[in-house]
Amino acid sequence: MADMSDLLGRAARLAAGGRAILGVTGAPGAGKSTFAEHLVSGLLERGVAAVRLPMDGFHLADATLASLGLLQRKGSVETFDGYGYCALLHRLLNEADPFVYAPDFDRSLGQPLAGAVTIGPDVQLVVTEGNYLLNPENPWAQARAALAEVWYCRLPDAERQRRLVTRHMRFGKSEEGARSWVSQVDEANAAQVSALESSADLVIDMEALGLPPGRD
Ligand SMILES: Nc1ncnc2c1ncn2[C@@H]1O[C@H](COP(=O)(O)OP(=O)(O)OP(=O)(O)O)[C@@H](O)[C@H]1O
Numbered sequence: 001m002a003d004m005s006d007l008l009g010r011a012a013r014l015a016a017g018g019r020a021i022l023g024v025t026g027a028p029g030a031g032k033s034t035f036a037e038h039l040v041s042g043l044l045e046r047g048v049a050a051v052r053l054p055m056d057g058f059h060l061a062d063a064t065l066a067s068l069g070l071l072q073r074k075g076s077v078e079t080f081d082g083y084g085y086c087a088l089l090h091r092l093l094n095e096a097d098p099f100v101y102a103p104d105f106d107r108s109l110g111q112p113l114a115g116a117v118t119i120g121p122d123v124q125l126v127v128t129e130g131n132y133l134l135n136p137e138n139p140w141a142q143a144r145a146a147l148a149e150v151w152y153c154r155l156p157d158a159e160r161q162r163r164l165v166t167r168h169m170r171f172g173k174s175e176e177g178a179r180s181w182v183s184q185v186d187e188a189n190a191a192q193v194s195a196l197e198s199s200a201d202l203v204i205d206m207e208a209l210g211l212p213p214g215r216d
């Protein structure tokens with residue numbers, strides 16, 4: 001099993017020939033954002049200019065989801081601007097814009113926030129993380145074509161669900177509301193993501209890696 005130092009070395013090598021994008025995926029709550037943050041800070045310490053780019057910034061706003069009748073499915077693949085995400089990834093590889101601004105997802109607002117991530121011209125490795133990077137259908141397949149590799153974060157379901165419930169409660173849901181959202185919404189998405197694990201370039205055992213919890 002690769003440790004964090006091996007993973008940092010492998011990530012740094014991806015950008016050796018010019019800017020590259022590394023994808024990090026896994027089921028909801030598996031630790032993608034936490035892992036990507038650790039990876040980026042470790043790369044910066046090694047002198048590799050890296051930035052975390054969350055696919056979650058491409059969540060549609062609640063007002064848009066409501067107009068589409070999708071509010072109760074927030075987090076499922078059709079509730080993201082997949083074409084916008086795909087275009088951004090290719091723009092990061094092919095266009096010479098000095099600064100590229102990308103959205104993030106603000107958990108306290110529960111909404112995407114435009115212009116929250118800055119990707120400067122010096123950035124060598126973009127670490128993008130989200131649920132649907134291995135989805136075989138377009139626009140996700142076109143997005144995958146922009147990624148040098150995709151790494152899959154694996155965490156046993158019981159622990160993953162426990163962390164999701166805790167996080168939903170921290171952001172205002174009751175325990176019952178959190179449990180029912182996890183079992184009815186998050187787990188349907190988790191099943192779709194987990195089915196694609198074998199198409200990842202690398203699978204990371206998150207328990208063995210043993211990272212401390214990240215910020216939300
Ligand atoms: N080692 C850990 N021990 C306990 N909790 C953890 C640990 N690592 C991460 N967490 C917590 O688990 C939750 C999920 O982690 P994280 O946000 O990194 O996962 P994610 O895969 O990005 O989730 P999502 O798909 O919902 O964006 C967060 O609240 C995070 O703080």
Ligand SMILES: [Mg+2]
Pocket residue numbers: 032033034056
């Ligand atoms: Mg996340």
